[in-house]
Amino acid sequence: MNLKKYGKGALIAVNGLVIFFMVYVIAASAGYTVLVGDDFTHGVRVGAFHVPFFQYFAASLQYMKEIYLDWQGTYFAMFIQALLSPINNFGLPQLKAVMILNVLLFAGALFGVVWTAFDFILKKEKMPHIRLTVFTIILFTILDADIFTEIFFWYSGAVAYSIPFSFMLLAVMFFLLSNNDSYSKKKKRVFSVCAAFFLFCASGGSLAVTGTGCYIVLLLAFGFYLMSRKISVSNIVVTAAGIIGAIVNVIAPGNFSRHTQNSGGEGFMLLQSAKWTVKNVWAETERLTKETMFGVMLIAMLLMGIYLADRLRGSLKEYGIVSVLALAVGYVTALPVAVGYAGPLFPNRCYFILDVVMVIAFLNFAVFIGCCLNEWAGLRENRSACAVLFVVLFAVFLASPERSEDSPLLTVAKLMHNGTYRDYYEECTAIYDYLENCEEENVVLPMPDYIEGFECFYFDEDETAWVNVGLAEYYGKESVRRKEE
Numbered sequence: 001m002n003l004k005k006y007g008k009g010a011l012i013a014v015n016g017l018v019i020f021f022m023v024y025v026i027a028a029s030a031g032y033t034v035l036v037g038d039d040f041t042h043g044v045r046v047g048a049f050h051v052p053f054f055q056y057f058a059a060s061l062q063y064m065k066e067i068y069l070d071w072q073g074t075y076f077a078m079f080i081q082a083l084l085s086p087i088n089n090f091g092l093p094q095l096k097a098v099m100i101l102n103v104l105l106f107a108g109a110l111f112g113v114v115w116t117a118f119d120f121i122l123k124k125e126k127m128p129h130i131r132l133t134v135f136t137i138i139l140f141t142i143l144d145a146d147i148f149t150e151i152f153f154w155y156s157g158a159v160a161y162s163i164p165f166s167f168m169l170l171a172v173m174f175f176l177l178s179n180n181d182s183y184s185k186k187k188k189r190v191f192s193v194c195a196a197f198f199l200f201c202a203s204g205g206s207l208a209v210t211g212t213g214c215y216i217v218l219l220l221a222f223g224f225y226l227m228s229r230k231i232s233v234s235n236i237v238v239t240a241a242g243i244i245g246a247i248v249n250v251i252a253p254g255n256f257s258r259h260t261q262n263s264g265g266e267g268f269m270l271l272q273s274a275k276w277t278v279k280n281v282w283a284e285t286e287r288l289t290k291e292t293m294f295g296v297m298l299i300a301m302l303l304m305g306i307y308l309a310d311r312l313r314g315s316l317k318e319y320g321i322v323s324v325l326a327l328a329v330g331y332v333t334a335l336p337v338a339v340g341y342a343g344p345l346f347p348n349r350c351y352f353i354l355d356v357v358m359v360i361a362f363l364n365f366a367v368f369i370g371c372c373l374n375e376w377a378g379l380r381e382n383r384s385a386c387a388v389l390f391v392v393l394f395a396v397f398l399a400s401p402e403r404s405e406d407s408p409l410l411t412v413a414k415l416m417h418n419g420t421y422r423d424y425y426e427e428c429t430a431i432y433d434y435l436e437n438c439e440e441e442n443v444v445l446p447m448p449d450y451i452e453g454f455e456c457f458y459f460d461e462d463e464t465a466w467v468n469v470g471l472a473e474y475y476g477k478e479s480v481r482r483k484e485e
Contacts, residue, residue: 008129015132019107022139025413027103030152031096032421034428034457035087038156041470043087050089057083073252076167076204077160084159087474092429095155102158102166109169110142111135116176121311124182134304141297141359145288146408146453150349154455157349164205165353168213171198175217175238179224192234196241203245207336208353210249214242215332216357223322227315255340273338280338280346281330284354294359299393301363305370312371323368326361333357411453424448428457435475442479443472 045066048059060082067078082088086095114135122130150157171194177183178191195217202213221235249255288294312319337350346354415421427448435443442463450456459467463479471480 011129012132015129015136018136019132019139021413022143022409023103023107025409025416026143026148026152027100029412029416029421030099030103032416032425033095033099033153033155033455034425035092035095035432036154036156036455036457037467037470039085039154040087040474041466042081042156043085044470044473046082046085046088048088056088068252068254071254073249073255074160074164074205074207075248075252076201077164077206079204080163081156081159086155092432098155099152099158102162103152105166106162106169107139109166109173110139112173113169113176114138116173116180119176119180119182121308123311130304130308134301137297137300137304138360138363140409141292141294141363142356143409144292144294144407145351145355145359146292147348147351147355148408149453149455150347151352154349157455161206161209161349161353164202164209165212165356167198167205168202168209168216171195171202171213171238171242172216172220174198175220175235178234178238179220179232189234192238195238199238199242200245203242203249206350206353207249207340208333208350210242210246211336212329212333212353212357214239214246215329216326217242219322219325219329222325223318226318226321270339273335276338276344277331277334280334280344281354281358284351285330285358288355288358294362296393297363298366301366302370302373303393305367305372306374307370308367309371309374313375316368316371316375319371320368323361323365327365329361330354330358408453415451415454420451421454424451424454424456431457435471435477435480441477442481443475443477444481444483446483 042063046059046063048056051059060079063082064075064079068075072078084094084098086092086098115131118127118131118134151162152158174191174195178188178195180188183191199213199217203210217239221232221239224232224235333354334346334350337346338344431445431448434445445459447459448457459465459471459480459482461482461484462468463472463481468480472478
């Protein structure tokens, strides 16, 4: 008995250390984020610098309106793009704070979803060792996909994609809490209001986030209906909040003008966009399988499904329906990107959203398959079968296409530890200081060396390039250009 207790304690400690390492490495590295491209052009267009808060709040609302009318419908993303803008307020210290908090918000929101989801499986039991193990597997698989450059190391990527996506995760967390009968009706109403608020905000982010959030909440509402055979008014209200936000986002005049520019006036090309969507999702699934530890994590979650099978037996059919439908979430995420860009282009920041939802959907499906295998063959009680499965897990780990030295997490940790990020940050800071204080009107500067896997400061040799123009306008110069090599 004590051995079992100590084993659970050791598992909690190991998971805690691994989670801390992953979050610390990404958060600390994100603290070295530098100002890049859109960060300047957005701030210049906001036009308010170092003014009282309420005046700046009004300027942020005005900026949101302008972008909504002439560029894109991401009302929440563009509002916080302006509201949190470092160049309009407190500079690099504010940038550091925003980027570190962005990482912590994502990790915290994802943890909240995992913890609250397990309330429906474990009922009144806490079993933190199981919850932490699953969270560790999910977070590692997401970070191991190596698609977080524009999310955690770029301010504009954080506010347009990561923060709205974290709000979507918070909406899912509160939605799950609002359907948990362990809480009073009063608390459940509060949870529903919170879910509706966060989902409405998330719907004002990138359309990839918008579609994903609405689909997940709709799917969960359907799952709760299958379980109870009752229509929940609060679930309808939360779903409606997301859909209303999505409609507000989609019908923005700016979306149509931007799409016309991207597509060359060829219309929305829905059939071609659907083909691009399927191609992008399949290509990313193949990459995850062939280049990362994704396969190992699937086997690990299959074993978790075998372990949890008895707890899911009473609702296995409903759980299976939702799990199968959840596999379509990647296509829901990818389609707005294909339509919006009017082509096969799929930026790193969009891949992050795609990979997160695909990882969660497939790992969840592996749990379902584990439950089914247990029902079919009684694997949990068969020690020989369990031993074989653990051998398979170890064999898949040994055959994994990713070597330990290629791990994105270890790469980031190495670059942070050896001072590469710090040195780059100081080099860029020196450039900002020079632009701020030099008396030249036409500035020519060398560009810092590029760091693989980091969102680097850049500008062009052509002084009329949009990035150069934004820099020049912000620093009050006639022109800024890169020194020819």
